[in-house]
Structure formats: C-alpha cells, structure tokens
Amino acid sequence: MHQPLYPFSDTLVRRLREAERVAVLTGAGISAESGVPTFRDPDGLWQKFRPEELANVEAFLDNPTLVQGWYAHRRAVVEDVAPNDGHRALAALERWVVGRGGEFLLATQNVDGLHRRAGSESLVELHGTITRSHCIDCHAPAHESALEAGPLTCENCGGLVRPDVVWFGEALPEEAIGRATEAAAMADVYLSVGTSSVVYPAAGLPQIARQSGAYVAEVNPEPSDIAWRLHEQVRGRAGDILPEIVGALGAAMPRPDEPLP
Structure with a gap:
C-alpha cells in the first residue's frame, strides 16, 4: 500500500477515487518551483518598472x-526552465481520471x-500565454520569437504585435472563464494549487x-486568502505533494524525459 509522506487526508484520496469530474486551479506557486520568477520579482533592467507600468x-x-x-525577456526565462513534478503529476492525474471515463479540466492563471x-491536454489558460502573440488590428498570429526585436509589426497589415496575455484593465476571455466556471460548478473534487487566491x-x-x-x-505552502472556506488544506510544495496524491491513487507518474502523448 502506498504510504503518503505528506498530510493529505484519506477523504481526499477516497473522493478522488469516487469522482466523475475533477477540476484544478493553479497559480504562480507551481511555476515558481520550476524557477519561473513571480510577476513582481525584480530582475536586472526590469527592476525599475512595476508590472502595472508595462502590462x-x-x-x-x-x-x-x-x-x-x-515580454521577450520573460519568454526567454520561461524557455530556460522545465515543468516540475507538480506539473507532471497534474498531467498524470488527468490521464488517470479520463482513463476511468471521467472528466477533467485544469485552469491555470x-x-x-x-x-x-x-502533457496536460484539457487545459484553460485563463490569462493567456506568452508563448503566442498576435496583431492588435487584424488579430493574425505572429511567430513566438517575433517579439525579440521591436517594434514588431504584423506582416499582413502592419499593425503592432502583442503577446496573447490578459493585461491590467482587460477582462478574461469569456470562453476561458466560462469553461473554468462550468468545470468548477460541476466538479466532484476541486484542487486549488499554488495560488494565493487574491485575484x-x-x-x-x-x-x-x-x-x-x-x-x-488547497495545496500550498501557506494558507491562501480563502483557505478557511475550503474542506482541506495540504501544506507544502506542489512538486512534493501532488506526486504523492497521484501515487496514493495508483496512477503512474510520467518521467521527466518521457515524450508527450
């Protein structure tokens, strides 16, 4: 029998085993474990700018x-890091749930x-992704590397090219938040991972x-703003705890070098 090293409950494991629908929300904490600086971390040249001044x-x-x-700088940082065991565990959890005929959705900030x-496939990127960009006028996609020199303009119409992210003052895409909200409302088990729950x-x-x-x-080193409203708080890093939960279910964790499906 798998003996967990971290203090999640038997109830959580049982409810996951019984669940037909599982949904997950992740925040900056899980990416920080891979070495991705949080949005407000100072970094060289960009120290003198507040995120609100640029985004x-x-x-x-x-x-x-x-x-x-x-954004070219931020993308270069991201390209230099790799998914950690927390990311891989959520991909493994998705495979396990779907393999049993269930439904799964991962929403990430x-x-x-x-x-x-x-390897996550059923995925909603609520705030977009810096790995894509598009023209602000004709909305044609631009190559990811195109933001390395600026000002970059669209090859089709000459409009400025921006990253596919949600900026301050912009609403989340309706389809993305709609899917995430529906999954939350329909879920039998919901995991909140690595988010302070303030946005x-x-x-x-x-x-x-x-x-x-x-x-x-909630899986988080420290309690979030809404932790007291939830059923269970599991204190620790996502990369440590999530593989243990997956192991308790008997699901297989992919290796770091395993090809994506």
Whole structure:
C-alpha cells in the first residue's frame, strides 16, 4: 500500500477515487518551483518598472518596443526552465481520471506554458500565454520569437504585435472563464494549487466548487486568502505533494524525459 509522506487526508484520496469530474486551479506557486520568477520579482533592467507600468494597453501603445522587450525577456526565462513534478503529476492525474471515463479540466492563471509542456491536454489558460502573440488590428498570429526585436509589426497589415496575455484593465476571455466556471460548478473534487487566491474571478472558482457540492482541497505552502472556506488544506510544495496524491491513487507518474502523448 502506498504510504503518503505528506498530510493529505484519506477523504481526499477516497473522493478522488469516487469522482466523475475533477477540476484544478493553479497559480504562480507551481511555476515558481520550476524557477519561473513571480510577476513582481525584480530582475536586472526590469527592476525599475512595476508590472502595472508595462502590462497594459496604454504602455504598449506608448512604447511598444519596451513592452515587447519585456515580454521577450520573460519568454526567454520561461524557455530556460522545465515543468516540475507538480506539473507532471497534474498531467498524470488527468490521464488517470479520463482513463476511468471521467472528466477533467485544469485552469491555470500562469502564462508560461509549462502545463502544456508537461502533457496536460484539457487545459484553460485563463490569462493567456506568452508563448503566442498576435496583431492588435487584424488579430493574425505572429511567430513566438517575433517579439525579440521591436517594434514588431504584423506582416499582413502592419499593425503592432502583442503577446496573447490578459493585461491590467482587460477582462478574461469569456470562453476561458466560462469553461473554468462550468468545470468548477460541476466538479466532484476541486484542487486549488499554488495560488494565493487574491485575484478574481479566478479566486472565486474554488468557492464556486465548494458551494456546488465539490470536495475542495488547497495545496500550498501557506494558507491562501480563502483557505478557511475550503474542506482541506495540504501544506507544502506542489512538486512534493501532488506526486504523492497521484501515487496514493495508483496512477503512474510520467518521467521527466518521457515524450508527450
């Protein structure tokens, strides 16, 4: 019998075994374990800028070269790191749930693309991803590497090219938040992983799941703002705890070098 090293409950494992629908929300904490700096971490040249000064439409239109350069830097950082065991465990959990005929959805607030690289397929990127970009006028996609020099303009119409991310002052894409909200409302088990739960509407998803009857557990080193509202708090790093939960279910963890399906 698998003996877990971390203090998640037998109830969580049992509810996962019984679940027909499982949904997950992840935040910056799981990516930080891979070495991705959080949004507000100081980093060299960019120390003198607050994120709010760069991640908005006004800043982009005023100085597209500066903003494109910041995102090129962030993308280079992301490309230099790899998914960790927490990312891989969620991909393994998805395979296990779907393999049993169930439904699974992972909603992430992260824009780094690490969940997709880890093998997650049923995935909603609530805030978009810095690995894609598009023209602000004709919306044609641009190559990921195109933001390495600016100001970059669209090959089709000459419009400015921006990253596919949600900036300050912009609403989340309706389809993305709609899918995530529906999954939360329908879930039998809901996991909130590596998020401080201070940014809405994403922070409301675990609460929707709880109100709709799901068993809701938080995996985080420190309690989030909504931890007291949930059924279970599992303290620790996602990369340590999630593989243990997957192991308790008897699901196989993919190796770091395993090809994606």
